[in-house]
Amino acid sequence: MRKHLFNVGAILKGMSVTFSFMFKKRPTIEYPSIKKQHAPRFHGLHELRRYGDGKERCIGCELCSSACPANAITVVGAENAPDDRRSPGERFAARYEIDELRCIFCGMCEEACPTDAIVLTPRFEMADYRRGSFIYSKDRLLVPAEAGTGPAPDERPGGIPSDLGAVADQKSTTSVAAGYGATHRGEILKTQRKGLAALRDVPAATPQGDAR
């Protein structure tokens, strides 16, 4: 009987705990409307920078591609034409594609880049409906010329300004119908991966991106 009376005390104690919790500060961050401040060097979505004169920083050296531990970057370099120079060097990136689903956001590409062209921004909201849409090519990675240059990765004392990732707000230009075929990297993947090989000859009308 004595033991049971102690149990009643335990119930009352528990109820006082739950009651006091009603008035505590709630730690919830109401995410879509309020976003948490990231660590200054948070690694998010990539972007390709330009010089002040509008020329692309990337010289197509493929160092990022070889530094990438996840093998997520595909670069195809090309010679600059004398009358249409895309970058200050001899070469530029004709194609630059990052598979954000393979990327582990380690930042090795950023460290490897000799011209500070590839930079990780704090943007992390990349959700999309098709796997193929996660292969970001230059249309989404390259900062528009009017967006300015922004500080180089090593010159950001307070971390990355949060507006720098604005380029990723662009909708995917990857054609859903074409799926992996829309990007160069997608084509390589199709030849490399067994599961994708079967998709090569599927008519373009079917959405192939998430058919795996």
Place this chain on the structure above:
Amino acid sequence: MIDAFVHFVTAPYWPFVLIKSLVLAFVVITTFAYAMLFERKVLGWMQLRPGPNRVGPWGLLQPAADAAKLILKEDLTPKTADPLIYRLAPFIALLTAFAAYAIIPFGESKDGLWAVGNVNAGILLLTAITSIGVYGISLGGWASGSKYPLLGSVRSTAQMISYELAMTMSFVGVLILAGTTSLDGIVHAQAKLWFFIPQIVGFVLYAITAVAETNRTPFDLVEAETELVAGFHTEYSGLRFGLFFIAEYVNMLTVSCIATLLFLGGWNAPFGWTFLPGVVWFLIKIGAFMFFYMWLRATLPRFRYDRLMAFGWKVLLPVATLNLIATAIYVAIAG
């Protein structure tokens, strides 16, 4: 003039009874909707969450969103179910839950403005109606033709016979003190002293058994989701599930009303604070009792099934009997 109007409205002409019933049904449904929202808010706050706040300001349109969702869901009937009883069970649960409000008086009035019907054996009828509610649950679980609902309905039957005896016994002390079975009379008898003071044992017994009556934590063995998926309503979907859900909350309101009428002085104002009308005091007391339920749910884990049986038969029933005998002796000597 006003008296004449009140008399005209409250006389037992059926159109006025019908209108009063419709208004009451609307009020009860709305109260259910916001009681559910409030419960989710309270549970959230006690778990350091904000609770639903996406639909409308402060989440106030959440009940409407829930209702729309439930109505649009597919209404499934399992192949093995008994179709007639399976479809009937939610209505039994809902109708018995609502029927109780026909005789609950919400406020002081000599001509019955605040009650649909004034029955002189009110508490007996109320007990009878709330006991039928378990049929909805038992039949629904049994007619689903699947194992978890069956276990849920078996539990509900066994649970009912373990607690309902003690619950009814806890009423009898109040009836002896009040000397009447009319709900009006019981509230009038509490004008000076609310019965939860002389009947504190009965009140505690009722507070415990009422939790079992409404199948809520810590006595929610009937729908124990960690053991029985969802218990008796596992197979129900869409609006039929919604009906069970409404019935559960309306039953919560009903037991809160009974507790208020029998133990908390009904519409009598505490400490003579008559600046608020009796109906408001009644609603405040119901709200406090409902909050107590939500608070219990946020605090206590579920009882083990056999322990509920043992608790009902070996603790609640003897205590209720002793309380009844003590009250009877007191009334015989002092009264």
